[in-house]
Structure formats: C-alpha cells, structure tokens
Amino acid sequence: MPAAPSIAVQHLRKVYGEIVAVDDLSFSVPRGTVLGLLGGNGAGKTTTIAMLLGLLEPTGGSIGILGIDMLKRRYAALPRMNFSSPYVDLPHRLTVRQNLQFYGRLYGVKDLRHRIVEIAEHMQVAPFLDRAAGKLSAGQKTRVALAKALINKPDVLLLDEPTASLDPDTADWVRGYLESYQHETHSTILLASHNMGEVERLCDDVILLQAGKVFERGSPRELLERFGREDMEEVFLDMARGRGRGLDALKPDGGQP
Numbered sequence: 001m002p003a004a005p006s007i008a009v010q011h012l013r014k015v016y017g018e019i020v021a022v023d024d025l026s027f028s029v030p031r032g033t034v035l036g037l038l039g040g041n042g043a044g045k046t047t048t049i050a051m052l053l054g055l056l057e058p059t060g061g062s063i064g065i066l067g068i069d070m071l072k073r074r075y076a077a078l079p080r081m082n083f084s085s086p087y088v089d090l091p092h093r094l095t096v097r098q099n100l101q102f103y104g105r106l107y108g109v110k111d112l113r114h115r116i117v118e119i120a121e122h123m124q125v126a127p128f129l130d131r132a133a134g135k136l137s138a139g140q141k142t143r144v145a146l147a148k149a150l151i152n153k154p155d156v157l158l159l160d161e162p163t164a165s166l167d168p169d170t171a172d173w174v175r176g177y178l179e180s181y182q183h184e185t186h187s188t189i190l191l192a193s194h195n196m197g198e199v200e201r202l203c204d205d206v207i208l209l210q211a212g213k214v215f216e217r218g219s220p221r222e223l224l225e226r227f228g229r230e231d232m233e234e235v236f237l238d239m240a241r242g243r244g245r246g247l248d249a250l251k252p253d254g255g256q257p
C-alpha cells in the first residue's frame, strides 16, 4: 500500500466576511518532496500555511498531516512539524539562545543544549546567540527564524518566504542548506516564495495560486513547457497578467463555456 502523503488538504476554504481568501483548495504532498506555493500578493499562501499549522481555523475542508487529522488531533502532529515566517516575530526581549531554548522545550527536543549549539552553527547565528532577538538586523532575524524552524528536525517544514531579507550570497547558501536537510532527512517541505529561482531550484512540484484557487499545478519543468517559457519568473508574470492558461484550459473542452 502506498504511504500516506505527508500533507493532504481537501476542499480547504477560508472566508473573512466578504473575502474568500482560500477557495476549495485540494492538494497532497508526498513524503520527501518539496511543494512550492506561488501566487501574487493576497493569493492565499500565508492563510493556507496558517491553517496547516492550526493557527487559523478553516471555514471548511480537511487537513491531514503525517496521516493525522489536524482539525481533531493537531497536537499529535505539531511536535513533528515546524515553520518559519517573516510575519511571526520571535519574542524581542529574549536573547536568541533563550528563544531557541523556549522553542526547543516546546518541541520536546532531546539534548537541547547540544542541538542549540549545532543549529546555531549551521545557521551562522552563533556570534549573536546572547543578543536580544529584537536587536538583530532583518537578515539575522531570518536566520534565527530558520534555526528555530529546524530546532526539532521536523518531518514537515512549512516555510513562508524563508530567504526574505537575506543578501543573495546568504540566500543561496540557505537554499543549499535546505536542499541537503531535505535530502538527508527525507522530510517534506511546503515553500511559499516570491523568489522564482528558489522555486525552480528547490521544488519538485508547484501550485500557482490565484485568488485562493489552484490556477496551475506541475513540476517547474512541466510548467515551463506548458507556458512555453524559459524560466518561472516568466510563468509567474503570465499568470499575474492573465496570460496563463489555467487548469480550465487543460479540460477536454479547453475550458470553453
């Protein structure tokens, strides 16, 4: 029997008053793969990630992570997950070390002292472990957020703009790190990003989201072929400017009314 996907989302919906932020979204992510979630501002990426984490209650639909129903038993899955987001600040007054200790305990990390030293070295935050988190530069904060996201060696990692604010060299190095982490641990990553090079490099599969709905889905290579483009930046611009075909165009009637 094939293994259950690490992430299984069905008919997910989130409505804020008149705004439909996520509209009947269904997808699954097999274990050991990376899914990219792409979309313009307001497409519903952050809302989707917040629902996967149980931070936001869906208006409808279901979410399974590692075979666990997140709407009923999320506390069984959370210790094996983690996330980073530029929209969620770590407590400002605590030092980086105290933050990592706090989250490490929350996730029940064994031999936490050693793990903090290890991840601080990997994410190159060791020189400012004893500085208050609120007093770091934007790029330093991003690296601390990633250290926090990896503290429990998660099986499922949700990354919202993981390289935001990083200089090109550091961003490239972080992508390399995530690539090796994913290969070594066979973990599953969901990546929301506006960086198309990052998506092409890291993702096995990509969902193009528009107004909370799936506009297109495929591997970067399939999307490039389907759109007749050379890189994902051009694919993204086609979608944003209404030149993409969308899933309707793949239906036998070509989406004709």
Ligand SMILES: Nc1ncnc2c1ncn2[C@@H]1O[C@H](COP(=O)(O)OP(=O)(O)OP(=O)(O)O)[C@@H](O)[C@H]1O
Pocket (backbone or CB within 6 Å): 016, 019, 020, 021, 039, 040, 041, 042, 043, 044, 045, 046, 047, 048
């Ligand atoms: N708390 C809220 N109340 C009302 N509307 C909201 C709320 N949070 C998000 N929205 C709306 O839901 C839609 C999806 O927002 P979301 O933040 O998920 O988009 P996004 O794809 O992450 O965008 P960005 O790339 O700008 O981060 C937007 O129209 C947004 O204005």
